[in-house]
Amino acid sequence: MIFTSNSPTETEQTGYQFAEKLYTGGIRKAFIAMKGEMGVGKTAFTRGFASYFGIKSVKSPTYTIVNEYGSDKVKIYHFDMYRIESEDDLYSIGFYDYIDTDSYCIAEWSENILEFCPDLEYFTVSIRCVPDDEEKRIIEISYPQD
Ligand SMILES: Nc1ncnc2c1ncn2[C@@H]1O[C@H](COP(=O)(O)OP(=O)(O)OP(=O)(O)O)[C@@H](O)[C@H]1O
Numbered sequence: 001m002i003f004t005s006n007s008p009t010e011t012e013q014t015g016y017q018f019a020e021k022l023y024t025g026g027i028r029k030a031f032i033a034m035k036g037e038m039g040v041g042k043t044a045f046t047r048g049f050a051s052y053f054g055i056k057s058v059k060s061p062t063y064t065i066v067n068e069y070g071s072d073k074v075k076i077y078h079f080d081m082y083r084i085e086s087e088d089d090l091y092s093i094g095f096y097d098y099i100d101t102d103s104y105c106i107a108e109w110s111e112n113i114l115e116f117c118p119d120l121e122y123f124t125v126s127i128r129c130v131p132d133d134e135e136k137r138i139i140e141i142s143y144p145q146d
């Protein structure tokens with residue numbers, strides 16, 4: 001599925017709609033691998049995703065590595081893998097425990113970690129910029145690794 005976004009709000013809306021689709025489709029546990037350059041809108045998409053569940057406080061997990069959110073409906077674990085370099089790093093943040101839980105795990109900079117979890121099935125959300133249009137983004141969502 002490919003979406004076009006013309007503003008941060010539209011990127012959030014795409015995240016919201018994706019959450020709605022998963023939740024109403026009965027998918028209550030998923031790993032979402034976010035891909036895309038710095039500042040492309042990965043956190044914005046995640047903010048919209050969480051807002052479907054009434055969670056309004058999503059902040060970038062840059063310093064914390066993982067932020068945890070909960071509502072009456074779900075748990076969301078939001079990772080920033082920018083500084084993760086090894087399987088040991090993943091163990092030390094408790095990554096393998098998180099992905100075992102019934103939750104949505106959303107990982108920014110997933111490019112850094114997918115090689116350390118070969119059996120993981122995941123949705124890919126890839127966001128990219130468009131030349132000469134500062135606010136435009138192409139958002140591609142795919143499952144599993146196709
Ligand atoms: N269509 C758009 N969608 C999302 N963000 C946009 C868009 N147009 C402009 N922006 C701007 O791009 C920035 C996106 O920031 P965001 O923190 O979501 O990016 P990120 O991919 O998570 O970055 P990082 O890799 O540093 O975590 C914001 O400043 C936002 O205002």
Ligand SMILES: [Mg+2]
Binds near residue numbers: 042043060108
């Ligand atoms: Mg971010």
